[in-house]
Amino acid sequence: MLTAPLEYGLFLAAMLFTMGFLGLLVRRNLIFMLICVEVMLNAAGLAFIVAGARWGQPDGQIMMIFILTMAAAEVAVGLALILSIYRRTKTLDADVVSQMHG
Amino acid sequence: MNLLWLIPVLPLTAFLILALFGRRLPKALSTVVGCAFMGASGILAIIIALQFLLNLETTPSYTWSSGTWFTVGDFSPEFAFHLDGLSMLMTLVITLIGFLIFLFSTAYMATDEDISRFFAYMNLFAFSMLTLVLADNFLLLLLGWEGVGLCSYLLIGFWYTNPENGYAARKAFITTRIGAVGLILATVLVFRATGTLNIEEVLLIAGNWVSGNAIVTAIAVLLLLAALGKSAQLPLQVWLPDAMAGPTPTSALIHAATMVTAGVYLIARTHVIFELAPMVMTAVAIIGTATMLIAGSSALIQRDIKRVLAYSTISQIGYMFMALGVGAWTAAMFHFYTHAVFKALLFLGAGAIITAVHHKQDMFEMGGLRKVIPGVFYPFLLGCLSLAAVPFITSGFYSKDLILWKAYTSTEGNILFVVAGLVGAFITAIYTFRMVFITFNGKQHTEVDHKPGPIMVGVLAILGIGSVLAGFVETPHVLGSIHLFSDMLQYSVQDVTMNKVDYSQEWVLMGISTLLVVAGTGYAWMKYGKGAEAAPTMSPLNRFLYNGWDFDSAYQHFILNPYASFCRAIGIDIIDLLYKLVGLIARFFNLVLSRAQDGFVRHYALGIAFGTILVIYLFIS
Amino acid sequence: MNFPFILFLIASFVALGSTALAITGRHAVHALLYLILSLLSVAVIFFLLGAPFIAALEVIIYAGAIIVLFLFIIMMLNMGTRDHNSDWIQPVNWVGPGVMAALLLAVLGTAIFQGNPGILDTRVVTPQEVGISLFGPYMIGVQLAAMMLLAGLVGATHLRKRDH
Numbered sequence: 018m019l020t021a022p023l024e025y026g027l028f029l030a031a032m033l034f035t036m037g038f039l040g041l042l043v044r045r046n047l048i049f050m051l052i053c054v055e056v057m058l059n060a061a062g063l064a065f066i067v068a069g070a071r072w073g074q075p076d077g078q079i080m081m082i083f084i085l086t087m088a089a090a091e092v093a094v095g096l097a098l099i100l101s102i103y104r105r106t107k108t109l110d111a112d113v114v115s116q117m118h119g
Numbered sequence: 120m121n122l123l124w125l126i127p128v129l130p131l132t133a134f135l136i137l138a139l140f141g142r143r144l145p146k147a148l149s150t151v152v153g154c155a156f157m158g159a160s161g162i163l164a165i166i167i168a169l170q171f172l173l174n175l176e177t178t179p180s181y182t183w184s185s186g187t188w189f190t191v192g193d194f195s196p197e198f199a200f201h202l203d204g205l206s207m208l209m210t211l212v213i214t215l216i217g218f219l220i221f222l223f224s225t226a227y228m229a230t231d232e233d234i235s236r237f238f239a240y241m242n243l244f245a246f247s248m249l250t251l252v253l254a255d256n257f258l259l260l261l262l263g264w265e266g267v268g269l270c271s272y273l274l275i276g277f278w279y280t281n282p283e284n285g286y287a288a289r290k291a292f293i294t295t296r297i298g299a300v301g302l303i304l305a306t307v308l309v310f311r312a313t314g315t316l317n318i319e320e321v322l323l324i325a326g327n328w329v330s331g332n333a334i335v336t337a338i339a340v341l342l343l344l345a346a347l348g349k350s351a352q353l354p355l356q357v358w359l360p361d362a363m364a365g366p367t368p369t370s371a372l373i374h375a376a377t378m379v380t381a382g383v384y385l386i387a388r389t390h391v392i393f394e395l396a397p398m399v400m401t402a403v404a405i406i407g408t409a410t411m412l413i414a415g416s417s418a419l420i421q422r423d424i425k426r427v428l429a430y431s432t433i434s435q436i437g438y439m440f441m442a443l444g445v446g447a448w449t450a451a452m453f454h455f456y457t458h459a460v461f462k463a464l465l466f467l468g469a470g471a472i473i474t475a476v477h478h479k480q481d482m483f484e485m486g487g488l489r490k491v492i493p494g495v496f497y498p499f500l501l502g503c504l505s506l507a508a509v510p511f512i513t514s515g516f517y518s519k520d521l522i523l524w525k526a527y528t529s530t531e532g533n534i535l536f537v538v539a540g541l542v543g544a545f546i547t548a549i550y551t552f553r554m555v556f557i558t559f560n561g562k563q564h565t566e567v568d569h570k571p572g573p574i575m576v577g578v579l580a581i582l583g584i585g586s587v588l589a590g591f592v593e594t595p596h597v598l599g600s601i602h603l604f605s606d607m608l609q610y611s612v613q614d615v616t617m618n619k620v621d622y623s624q625e626w627v628l629m630g631i632s633t634l635l636v637v638a639g640t641g642y643a644w645m646k647y648g649k650g651a652e653a654a655p656t657m658s659p660l661n662r663f664l665y666n667g668w669d670f671d672s673a674y675q676h677f678i679l680n681p682y683a684s685f686c687r688a689i690g691i692d693i694i695d696l697l698y699k700l701v702g703l704i705a706r707f708f709n710l711v712l713s714r715a716q717d718g719f720v721r722h723y724a725l726g727i728a729f730g731t732i733l734v735i736y737l738f739i740s
Numbered sequence: 741m742n743f744p745f746i747l748f749l750i751a752s753f754v755a756l757g758s759t760a761l762a763i764t765g766r767h768a769v770h771a772l773l774y775l776i777l778s779l780l781s782v783a784v785i786f787f788l789l790g791a792p793f794i795a796a797l798e799v800i801i802y803a804g805a806i807i808v809l810f811l812f813i814i815m816m817l818n819m820g821t822r823d824h825n826s827d828w829i830q831p832v833n834w835v836g837p838g839v840m841a842a843l844l845l846a847v848l849g850t851a852i853f854q855g856n857p858g859i860l861d862t863r864v865v866t867p868q869e870v871g872i873s874l875f876g877p878y879m880i881g882v883q884l885a886a887m888m889l890l891a892g893l894v895g896a897t898h899l900r901k902r903d904h
Binding site: 019020021022023024025026027028029031032033034035036037038039040042043044046048049051052053055056059063066067069070071073074075076077078079081082083085086087088089090091092093094096097098099100101103109 | 742744745747748752755756759760762763764765768771772775778779782785786788789790791793794797798801802805806809810813814816817833834836837838840841844845848849852853857858859860861862863865869870872873874878881885888889891892893895896899900
C-alpha cells in the first residue's frame with residue numbers, strides 16, 4: 018500500500034483545516050460558514066486517520082467515527098438554528114444577527 | 120395540660136396551610152381553615168385553663184418542654200412553654216378574643232381578594248403572640264416578640280398597593296425596632312449577669328440582688344425601652360396612630376387587644392427586676408401618666424374614628440403603665456384584660472361602621488347612624504361606657520378604679536398619679552362620648568346601603584355582653600370585695616406592699632371619678648349631643664393636638680434631619696475613594712471587554728483562533 | 741514514486757482545489773458539489789491509508805447524508821442559491837483572516853515538520869479490528885456518542901417546534 022512521509026498527510030490535513038478556517042472568517046453567509054466548519058472537521062478527521070495509519074492501529078479510525086457522529090449532530094442542530102434565524106430575521110447574514118453583543 | 124404546646128401550634132399549622140396552599144384553596148375553604156384552627160386553639164385554652172385553675176393551689180405553674188433548643192458552650196436554652204396565672208390570662212385573651220376577631224374578619228374581609236393571605240398573617244400573629252406569652256426563657260420570648268412585630272408590619276401594610284400603607288408599616292416596624300434593640304441588649308445583659316435565660320431562674324437569682332445596683336437598673340431600663348416601643352408609650356408612641364392603615368380586625372387584634380400590651384406583659388413578667396430598681400419604677404409610672412394625658416388630649420380632636428380609638432389605646436396603656444409603675448401588677452393586668460375586651464369591641468364596631476358608610480373613616484361624614492344600624496350602635500355604646508368607665512355596670516370602671524386605688528395606696532404611689540388619672544378619666548369620658556355623639560346622633564351625612572350581617576352583629580353582641588360582665592371578677596373592697604382575678608395571679612405576681620388606709624376612702628375616690636365621668640359626658644353632650652354639622656376649623660392649639668402633640672415633626676426636625684445631615688457629612692470620605700477606585704477599574708475593564716462582545720460570530724471565531732494559535736505555538740516552542 | 745503515492749498526490753491536489761472552490765463559491769449548491777468532490781478525494785486518501793471502512797463511511801455519511809441535509813435546507817429556504825452579500829470578495833476583508841490563516845498554517849507546519857515524524861508504511865486495518873476496538877475499550881465513547889446524537893435530535897426537534 019501507500020508508502021509516503023508522514024508529513025505529507027499531516028500537512029494536507031493542516032492545509033485543508035486552514036482553508037476551512039479562512040472561509041469561516043471571511044464568509045458571512047451562515048450556510049457557508051457551516052460548510053467551512055464541516056471542512057475543518059473533515060480535516061481534523063484526516064489528521065487522525067494519518068496518525069492511526071502511522072502505527073497501524075484502529076484508534077485513529079475510531080476517532081474519525083466519533084468525529085463523524087459529532088458532525089452529523091452538529092449539522093442537524095446547526096441547520097435547525099439557521100432555519101429559525103432565517104424565519105425570524107429573513108436573512109442568513111451572520112452580521113445582521115448580532116443582537117447578542119455585550 | 121401536656122397538650123399546652125398545641126395551643127400555639129394550631130395557628131401555626133393554619134398559617135403553614137394557608138401560606139403554602141392559600142392561593143390554590145377556594146376562598147371559602149381558606150376562611151374556614153383560618154378560623155377553625157384558632158377556634159380549636161381557643162377551646163383547648165379553655166380546657167387547659169379549667170384544669171389549671173382547679174389545681175392552682177397544688178401546681179401554681181406548669182412547664183412543657185420539647186428539650187434543648189440548641190447548645191452553644193454552656194448555654195442551652197430550652198424550647199419550652201411556661202404556664203402560670205399570668206401567661207394563662209394572656210393565652211385566654213389572645214385565643215378567645217382572637218377567635219372572635221377572626222370570626223368577625225370572615226365577614227369583614229369576605230370581599231377581599233387576598234383573604235387567604237390575611238388569615239395566614241393573622242394566624243402567624245396568633246402563633247407568635249402565644250409563643251411570646253408562653254415563652255419559658257428570654258430567647259423564646261424574643262422570637263415571639265420579633266414574630267409579632269413582623270406580623271404587625273405585614274398587616275399594617277396589608278393593602279400594599281397604597282404607598283402610604285407601606286410607609287405606615289415601615290414606621291411601625293422601625294419605631295418598635297428601637298424597643299427590640301432594648302430587649303436584645305437586656306437578654307444579653309441578663310445572661311451575662313445570671314448565666315441563664317430561663318425567666319423563672321433569672322427572677323429567683325435576681326431576688327438575691329441588692330436593690331438599685333447598676334446591673335439591675337440597666338436591665339430594667341432596657342426592658343422598659345422594649346416595652347415602650349411595643350406598647351406605644353412616650354417617646355415611641357408615634358407609630359400606633361399610623362398603624363390604623365391596616366385592616367380594622369388587625370387594628371382590633373394587634374393594635375388594641377394583644378400585641379401593644381406585650382410591653383405591659385413583659386414588665387409584669389419581670390416585675391422582680393423592676394422592684395429592685397425603684398428609679399425605673401418611678402420612670403414607668405411617670406411615662407405612663409404622661410402618655411395617658413398626651414394621647415388622651417390628642418384623641419379629643421381627631422376626626423378619623425380609628426385614630427380616636429388608636430389614641431385612646433395609647434392612653435389606656437398609659438394607665439396600665441401607671442399601674443405597673445406603682446407596683447400594682449394585678450391592676451395593670453386587670454386593666455389589660457378588660458381593655459382587651461372593650462377595645463376589641465370598639466375597633467370591630469368601628470369596622471362595622473366603616474363598612475356601612477362606604478369605607479369612610481371621618482366621623483364628621485357619618486352622623487345619625489343610631490337608627491340605621493342599631494345592631495352596631497348598642498354593642499358599640501356598651502364598649503364606650505366601658506372605655507369611659509361609667510360606674511358600677513362596666514368592666515372599665517372596675518379596672519380603672521383599681522388602678523387609681525392602688526396608685527393612691529401603694530408605697531410606690533403618689534397622690535399626683537391619682538390626680539392625673541382622674542384628669543385622664545375626665546378626658547376619656549369627653550372623647551369617648553364625642554365619638555359616640557358625632558357618629559350616631561344628628562343628621563345622617565352618608566347613605567348606608569351595606570348593613571352589617573349576622574356574624575358581625577353577633578360578634579359585637581358577644582363582646583358587648585363581655586365588656587359588661589368582664590369586670591365582675593374583681594371588685595373593690597367596699598363593693599362586694601370579689602378577688603377571683605388577683606387570686607388567679609397571686610402565684611405569678613405579688614403586688615408591692617400597700618399603705619394601710621381606711622377602705623372607706625375608696626368611696627371618695629369612686630365618687631370623684633364618677634363625678635368626673637358624668638361631667639365629661641355632660642360636656643360632650645352639650646357640645647356634640649345634636650351631632651356635628653361640619654368639621655370644625657382648627658385653631659393652632661387644636662392643630663397641635665390633632666397632630667399628636669407634633670411628635671412626628673419634632674422627630675423629623677430634631678432627630679431625623681440632623682441624622683441625615685450627619686450621614687451626608689461623613690459620607691464624603693477619603694477611604695471611600697479607594698473603594699470607588701476598585702469600582703472604577705472594574706468599570707473600565709467592563710467597558711473594554713464588553714466591546715469584544717459585539718455579537719459578530721466571525722469576530723468570536725477570530726478570537727478563538729488567535730487563542731488556539733497561541734497555545735499551539737507555546738506547545739511547539 | 742510508486743503508484744499509490746502518485747494517487748495520493750493527485751487526490752490531495754483535487755481535495756485542496758475543490759475545497760478552495762467550495763469556500764469561495766457564490767452558489768450554495770455549487771459550493772456543496774465542490775465540497776462533495778473534496779470529500780470524495782479525501783475518501784480516496786483514506787482508502788490509500790489503509791482505512792477502507794472509514795473511506796466508505798466518508799462517502800456514505802458525509803457526502804451522502806450530511807450534504808443532502810444541507811441541500812434540503814437550501815431548498816427549504818429557497819434562497820436562490822446565490823450569496824447576495826458579496827462584500828467579502830473585497831480584498832480588504834481578506835487581510836485580517838488571511839494573516840490569521842497564514843499564522844495558523846505556519847504554526848501547524850512548524851509543528852508537523854519539526855523533528856522526525858517517520859514514514860507511513862501502511863497496512864490495512866480491517867473493519868473487524870475497528871469494530872472489536874470500538875465495542876471493546878471505546879465502549880464508553882460509543883455510549884457518549886449515542887447520548888450526544890439523542891441530544892442533537894431533541895435539540896433540533898425543539899428548535900423547529902418553537903417556530904410554529
